[in-house]
Amino acid sequence: MDIAVIGAGAAGMMAAYSAAKNGAKATIYERNEKAGKKIYITGKGRCNVCNASDVEGVLNNIVTNRKFMYSSIYAFTNEDVMKFFEDNGLRLKVERGNRVFPESDHSQDVINTLKKVLRDNGVKMIFDKTVTGILAEDIAEDNKEENGIKHSLNSSFDNIIKKNISKKVIGILLENGEKKYYDKVIFATGGISYPVTGSDGMGIRILEKEGHRIVAMRPALVPMNCADECVKDLQGLSLKNVKVLFYEAGKKKPIFEDFGEMLFTHFGVSGPVILSASSFIGKKIKDANIELVIDLKPALSENQLDDRILRDFDESKNKDFRNSLDKLLPKSLIPVIIDRCKIDPYKKVNEISKSERIELLNAVKKFRLHISSLRGFNEAIITSGGINVKDINPATMESKIIKNLYIAGEMIDVDALTGGYNLQVAWSTGWLAGISAASENLQ
Ligand SMILES: Cc1cc2nc3c(=O)[nH]c(=O)nc-3n(C[C@H](O)[C@H](O)[C@H](O)COP(=O)(O)OP(=O)(O)OC[C@H]3O[C@@H](n4cnc5c(N)ncnc54)[C@H](O)[C@@H]3O)c2cc1C
Numbered sequence: 001m002d003i004a005v006i007g008a009g010a011a012g013m014m015a016a017y018s019a020a021k022n023g024a025k026a027t028i029y030e031r032n033e034k035a036g037k038k039i040y041i042t043g044k045g046r047c048n049v050c051n052a053s054d055v056e057g058v059l060n061n062i063v064t065n066r067k068f069m070y071s072s073i074y075a076f077t078n079e080d081v082m083k084f085f086e087d088n089g090l091r092l093k094v095e096r097g098n099r100v101f102p103e104s105d106h107s108q109d110v111i112n113t114l115k116k117v118l119r120d121n122g123v124k125m126i127f128d129k130t131v132t133g134i135l136a137e138d139i140a141e142d143n144k145e146e147n148g149i150k151h152s153l154n155s156s157f158d159n160i161i162k163k164n165i166s167k168k169v170i171g172i173l174l175e176n177g178e179k180k181y182y183d184k185v186i187f188a189t190g191g192i193s194y195p196v197t198g199s200d201g202m203g204i205r206i207l208e209k210e211g212h213r214i215v216a217m218r219p220a221l222v223p224m225n226c227a228d229e230c231v232k233d234l235q236g237l238s239l240k241n242v243k244v245l246f247y248e249a250g251k252k253k254p255i256f257e258d259f260g261e262m263l264f265t266h267f268g269v270s271g272p273v274i275l276s277a278s279s280f281i282g283k284k285i286k287d288a289n290i291e292l293v294i295d296l297k298p299a300l301s302e303n304q305l306d307d308r309i310l311r312d313f314d315e316s317k318n319k320d321f322r323n324s325l326d327k328l329l330p331k332s333l334i335p336v337i338i339d340r341c342k343i344d345p346y347k348k349v350n351e352i353s354k355s356e357r358i359e360l361l362n363a364v365k366k367f368r369l370h371i372s373s374l375r376g377f378n379e380a381i382i383t384s385g386g387i388n389v390k391d392i393n394p395a396t397m398e399s400k401i402i403k404n405l406y407i408a409g410e411m412i413d414v415d416a417l418t419g420g421y422n423l424q425v426a427w428s429t430g431w432l433a434g435i436s437a438a439s440e441n442l443q
């Protein structure tokens with residue numbers, strides 16, 4: 001079996017490894033001059049390889065098309081990922097939130113391990129070659145017959161689609177017009193986030209041209225722009241242990257809520273809880289006004305916070321209001337909160353009324369911002385959308401549109417939260433595509 005793998009990212013390298021390990025001859029085509037450019041920048045250069053929680057925990061962190069991922073995650077679990085790297089000489093460590101990193105803290109060591117494993121298994125890597133299309137031919141009539149008879153015995157949706165496959169891949173087309181012939185082809189060309197790494201959606205467009213349906217792509221795990229002027233005054237401020245709630249205008253139930261760390265930037269908000277939220281509000285943001293409500297003191301109930309404010313006021317009786325909040329709030333937040341609660345900053349603390357205190361309390365417990373949009377693909381950790389999962393067999397990763405063509409990694413309409421889950425998607429789908437391509441008979 002002679003297999004071409006397109007893309008030397010996490011999914012492509014894992015696919016080539018599993019194909020070669022299962023007896024196939026595998027060749028990777030990569031448009032860059034080297035492998036794993038995106039892996040290199042993962043986890044701030046440390047590469048959060050996967051997550052050491054149980055498998056259900058992994059699945060629960062997949063936001064889009066979790067069910068589609070069941071077969072591949074169970075076929076190559078997070079434990080299998082850790083074993084794969086450790087068996088091949090990469091020592092790993094587990095950090096907060098079960099995040100797994102190389103002990104060295106260097107993503108390059110992850111790439112080097114993959115390169116060594118590929119070399120040891122005879123995988124050929126061809127760099128500086130951009131794949132621009134596939135070569136396909138009609139499936140012979142007798143094979144189509146055979147497909148039809150086989151699948152008409154089974155009435156599931158998957159098989160009805162498969163019955164209609166009329167083409168099979170026979171090779172790839174390179175940018176310089178060269179044609180290369182292969183028994184099977186695995187596409188692992190990534191999404192469209194951080195396009196400087198080589199993943200600009202070209203592979204998705206190639207497969208769309210061949211009849212695969214595409215789910216509209218949008219940035220996910222991405223910072224957010226805010227319409228409020230105050231974010232400029234707050235830029236650089238990092239908040240730990242805050243509660244964030246995102247609301248669609250006019251609705252009472254939050255679309256998303258979380259607790260943790262966030263930060264202000266010159267354009268709006270970022271940080272872990274904001275990135276996670278982007279995966280959930282992305283679909284709504286075009287059609288709805290989204291409000292972010294931050295509880296700056298989530299550990300205190302309103303009564304407890306009021307008591308705390310009264311205590312602080314008591315200690316600074318003769319001070320101006322503007323000088324009484326140093327213990328309660330970070331410095332840069334104080335003028336913003338004063339502005340929002342509409343209390344005269346020069347008012348003496350002992351002259352502040354209860355209703356004014358309630359305004360202050362509201363400004364702290366319900367600090368409102370208006371999200372105008374998500375930042376773009378250049379800053380998105382992951383692409384949401386891509387090849388429609390309905391056009392891929394989840395048990396093999398084979399296309400349901402073109403025979404002998406397999407699809408893996410971020411180019412599929414699957415996305416997960418931060419914590420090592422997106423690389424897990426790439427490892428699992430890559431591994432399953434590789435083993436399926438190597439072991440399924442040719443037709
Ligand atoms: C800044 C950042 C940090 C991240 N950190 C983490 C993390 O710590 N943990 C985690 O789990 N996930 C993380 N992710 C997400 C994770 O990196 C991706 O989900 C994963 O790398 C996707 O792997 P892939 O193989 O599907 O695609 P890619 O890694 O994008 O690989 C695709 C490859 O295909 C090549 N290619 C594209 N088109 C062609 C073509 N036409 N011909 C030939 N080659 C082509 C590209 O050059 C590229 O090398 C991070 C992402 C970013 C951007």
